[in-house]
Amino acid sequence: MSTKTLAAKAATNNLFVSFLKDIFLGWTKSEAIFGLSLVALQIITFIFNPESPLGFIAGTTGTICVLLVSKRKLSNYAFGLIQTAVTIYLGLGVSLWGESIENIFYFVSQIIGFAAWRKHMIAGDVVEEIEQVETRIFKIRDWFISLTGIALFTAIAGYIFQITNGTQPYIDSLTLGISIIAQIIMLMRYREQWVFWFVLNLVSLYQWVTLGNASLVALYIAMILNNAYGYYQWTKGAHK
Numbered sequence: 242m243s244t245k246t247l248a249a250k251a252a253t254n255n256l257f258v259s260f261l262k263d264i265f266l267g268w269t270k271s272e273a274i275f276g277l278s279l280v281a282l283q284i285i286t287f288i289f290n291p292e293s294p295l296g297f298i299a300g301t302t303g304t305i306c307v308l309l310v311s312k313r314k315l316s317n318y319a320f321g322l323i324q325t326a327v328t329i330y331l332g333l334g335v336s337l338w339g340e341s342i343e344n345i346f347y348f349v350s351q352i353i354g355f356a357a358w359r360k361h362m363i364a365g366d367v368v369e370e371i372e373q374v375e376t377r378i379f380k381i382r383d384w385f386i387s388l389t390g391i392a393l394f395t396a397i398a399g400y401i402f403q404i405t406n407g408t409q410p411y412i413d414s415l416t417l418g419i420s421i422i423a424q425i426i427m428l429m430r431y432r433e434q435w436v437f438w439f440v441l442n443l444v445s446l447y448q449w450v451t452l453g454n455a456s457l458v459a460l461y462i463a464m465i466l467n468n469a470y471g472y473y474q475w476t477k478g479a480h481k
Contacts, residue, residue, distance in 0.1 A: 263316040264309065267371035275470065276308045279463040286459040296456030299327040304463045307438075310427070311471035313373035313478055315362065318355040322348065328457075335452055338407045340445075343420040354428045361430060376478035379433040387422050387437070394418035409448060416444050432479050435472040439465065 268276065283304055287297040303324035309317035325348040332341035362372040395415045402410035423437035446461035 260316055260319070263314050263371060267312065267314075267373075272312075279304050279308065279466065282459050282463055283456065286455050290455040293331075293454055293456050295327050295331060296454050299324050299331065300456040300460035300463075302327070303460045304467075307464050307467045307471070311467055311474050313376065313474065314371070315355065315358055315374070318351045318358075321351045321354075325351065331454070331457070336406075336408045337413055337448070337452075338402055338405070340413060340416065340448070343417045346421060347424060350424050350428060354424075357428050358430070373478060374430055376475045377429070377431050378479045379431055383431070383433070387426070387433075391415075391418040391422055394421070409451075412444060412448060416441055416448070419444070432472065432475040435468050435475065438471070439468040442468065 280301065283297065283301045286300070287294075291297075302320045306317045306320035306324055309320065325344045329341055329344040329348065332338075332344060358374045361375045363375055364372060395411065395418045398414035398417060399411035402413055407413055419437050419441040423434050423441060426434040426437065442461050442464045446458060446465065449457040449461060
């Protein structure tokens, strides 16, 4: 085996080890129990309602992703790529145009977010072997811009979805508008993303309840439970 091949193999192994450390290190006992409970919710839901294997994959990877986001861990983007790809497919299957466009946007932003966060990682506050992203806090101007943008987008996109026979056009456009703002805020490392995610998750929960996808219902329940935890963690990061 050549020197270059050995070096490449070593680099790959180191990257994989770093990835695993980022996922598993830095959790307190209570945080680990909380996270495992949310993942267990997905597994139990699928056991009792195994109609959508893809929904189970999206729900499980999405749950892991938001838990890692709450801990400000860079590895969240790997799980986000899987979750968004599967949810795009599911959304197109039931004519949720806004949900599908929303997840296409998420998919692209996983790559952008990874690059943006990587420049702003600092030593973790639990153990020195992990890093967490730096966080920031909204000003009044940021609230005004964000809320105005969501209102205008909902009105325009809702009308377009309605004339193209989309399912739940104005709810769909509202979730799309909130998701775009929330994702941009997340990429910019603002704590207030969690407020927008909470509203979005409530609306998305209603959507998937009416459409009968149990795995995605369980996903959004897990996300709602995770919102308060994420807000708390990012507040600590901002003050630090």
